[in-house]
Amino acid sequence: xxxxxxxxxxxxxxxxxxGLGPAGTANAAHVVATVxxxxxxxxxxxxxxxxxxxxxxxxxADTVVTVYTDASFGGVTGEVExxxxxxxxxxxxxxxxxxRHDSAHELRxxxxxxxxxxxxxxGAAISVAGASQLHQSTSGIQVPGLNxxxxxxxxxxxxxxxxxxxxxVFAIAxxxxxxxxxxxxxxx
Amino acid sequence: MEAVADWRERxxxxxxxxxxxxxxxxxxxxxxxxxxxxxGLYAYSVQLRDGLIVTGMRDxxxxxxxxxxxxxxxxxxxxxxxxxxxxxVSQAGWRTPVTRMAEFITAVSLAVGAMFVIIDLGRPDRLLxxxxxxxxxxPIVWDVVAITTYLTASLMYLFLxxxxxxxxxxxxxxxxxxRWKLWIYRILSVGWVGSNAQxxxxxSAIGLLMILIIPIAVSVHTVVSWIFAMTLREPWNxxxxxxxxxxxxxxxxxxxxxxxxAVLRKIYHLEEYITEKHFVYLGYLLxxxxxIMIYANLSEFITVGYKxxxxxxxxxxxxxxxxxxxxxxxxxxxGLVLPIVLVLLPWTRNIRGVxxxxxLVAVAMWVExxxxxxxxxxxxxxxxxxxxxxxxxxxxSVMSGGFALFALLIxxxxxxxxxxxxxxxxxxxxxxxxxxxxxxxxxxxxAAPAGGG
Numbered sequence: 001x002x003x004x005x006x007x008x009x010x011x012x013x014x015x016x017x018x019g020l021g022p023a024g025t026a027n028a029a030h031v032v033a034t035v036x037x038x039x040x041x042x043x044x045x046x047x048x049x050x051x052x053x054x055x056x057x058x059x060x061a062d063t064v065v066t067v068y069t070d071a072s073f074g075g076v077t078g079e080v081e082x083x084x085x086x087x088x089x090x091x092x093x094x095x096x097x098x099x100r101h102d103s104a105h106e107l108r109x110x111x112x113x114x115x116x117x118x119x120x121x122x123g124a125a126i127s128v129a130g131a132s133q134l135h136q137s138t139s140g141i142q143v144p145g146l147n148x149x150x151x152x153x154x155x156x157x158x159x160x161x162x163x164x165x166x167x168x169v170f171a172i173a174x175x176x177x178x179x180x181x182x183x184x185x186x187x188x
Numbered sequence: 189m190e191a192v193a194d195w196r197e198r199x200x201x202x203x204x205x206x207x208x209x210x211x212x213x214x215x216x217x218x219x220x221x222x223x224x225x226x227x228g229l230y231a232y233s234v235q236l237r238d239g240l241i242v243t244g245m246r247d248x249x250x251x252x253x254x255x256x257x258x259x260x261x262x263x264x265x266x267x268x269x270x271x272x273x274x275x276x277v278s279q280a281g282w283r284t285p286v287t288r289m290a291e292f293i294t295a296v297s298l299a300v301g302a303m304f305v306i307i308d309l310g311r312p313d314r315l316l317x318x319x320x321x322x323x324x325x326x327p328i329v330w331d332v333v334a335i336t337t338y339l340t341a342s343l344m345y346l347f348l349x350x351x352x353x354x355x356x357x358x359x360x361x362x363x364x365x366x367r368w369k370l371w372i373y374r375i376l377s378v379g380w381v382g383s384n385a386q387x388x389x390x391x392s393a394i395g396l397l398m399i400l401i402i403p404i405a406v407s408v409h410t411v412v413s414w415i416f417a418m419t420l421r422e423p424w425n426x427x428x429x430x431x432x433x434x435x436x437x438x439x440x441x442x443x444x445x446x447x448x449x450a451v452l453r454k455i456y457h458l459e460e461y462i463t464e465k466h467f468v469y470l471g472y473l474l475x476x477x478x479x480i481m482i483y484a485n486l487s488e489f490i491t492v493g494y495k496x497x498x499x500x501x502x503x504x505x506x507x508x509x510x511x512x513x514x515x516x517x518x519x520x521x522x523g524l525v526l527p528i529v530l531v532l533l534p535w536t537r538n539i540r541g542v543x544x545x546x547x548l549v550a551v552a553m554w555v556e557x558x559x560x561x562x563x564x565x566x567x568x569x570x571x572x573x574x575x576x577x578x579x580x581x582x583x584x585s586v587m588s589g590g591f592a593l594f595a596l597l598i599x600x601x602x603x604x605x606x607x608x609x610x611x612x613x614x615x616x617x618x619x620x621x622x623x624x625x626x627x628x629x630x631x632x633x634x635a636a637p638a639g640g641g
Contacts, residue, residue: 148324161400168393175386176379
């Protein structure tokens, strides 16, 4: 009679080991994500960000990691997806990141471990140095001296000459009046 | 000496005649123009009431007949600059009988052309936004400044050489014309008595203005072209657009001047002063400008077509083979090649041949403006079906009203102001009498006295 419970317990344990064993290695709770960044990044310089997924010191391969960051566009601020990467056989995913502006960058990474349904989250804070803005020039190419004052000077010169021509009409009228004054006494 | 006095008297009588005598045909012509203008005004009132939805313009093809006509009129305004300023600078004596007509065309076409921009706005009150919110970086603001400056300079350039002739009218017309006309002549002749001091001032003013007006005129049509070339549209990405537009403007200006010359010569019997020589010489200029236009077309299209990037292929197909092929090939063959042939062939190098060439050119240059504007906007910016544009009756009517206004203003000008610059023709005639070197005369006139009589 004792053999039946022993067999039953052994069978249950065998099923549990067979069923839960592989799942345990992929359980997100057991996956350790490590993000490695190069320290201080430069604006416009591409750098590699490495995410390593390990479960019980064993690499978690073929897991897609999606990277997000905060961004503002058209007056709206929110989180945008900036790329995806997949872990290799060593559990390593490499992401090339080229910061477009300076100051602190927060990257958020999501991955769904094998056998899991909910995404797990990790992240990294990166400090970026360099020019304040890479992708947007402040106002195009500034050629010294080529500005609104230059245009005003040209237009002003043209209109000054036009007024000087107009002034000559007054000179014609004045000369006509003088000539009449000279002619009138002669006639008298 | 008596012959010169007779000749001068005959010239003055010829110039005074249109102001004194008015035929029934004149009133009929004015009535016809007023009717067309009235119809155009009615159509415009419909557009003002209902908005631009009554036109064929939509969001994708947002410019049509109005902007085409605007560019055309600004183009023909270069007639005055070329004939009056460039030929005056180059001291071409033969220009004198036709300068006034060229200056008329300039002033009137500028005013009418600028009007079409306001019509295209839909809401004319929005014009103030250019002044209130205008930015100096905008080609639209440059255009407003350039056209305003050119209109001012052109009116001055029309007025200044007219002063001695207005004085002639003031002195010769009392009792022959209404008092309001005499009042105009008295005011506008600014007390001209022909003294040396007045002549010096007038020569100085004209001399300064004829130099100044050439770069102003060039700037106007260059800036008009930049409105297109600085807009992100594949067919307008051209570095030669400015030069191309200026050449086209002078080209169409000469054509319209020749047509006006032909009409006024016939109606007011100016055959003695506007001779075949003037038509042939202007025909030569027309042919030279046609050759420049052909070169500009080839230069632009071959370089773009050889690379054929982006939407260039679509544009070339619609222009050379598709929807606009009829327009383009008429423009190229009928408006550029054929006029050269007409002017260069000895048996068509006469008044009739040059006038036919000018009609072809005037129509072709309007057509060219049309396909530059509409075909340029038709090229899709994104992968969507190309839009279509069909002008409505409102647009055709308003455009007809504009052309009627142009003709009406010229008609009224002719009735009030001297159509020939008498003092300049006399000066040129006297100079020719003093020194009638054969180099001053056309080959067919070298054996005869200059001035045609």
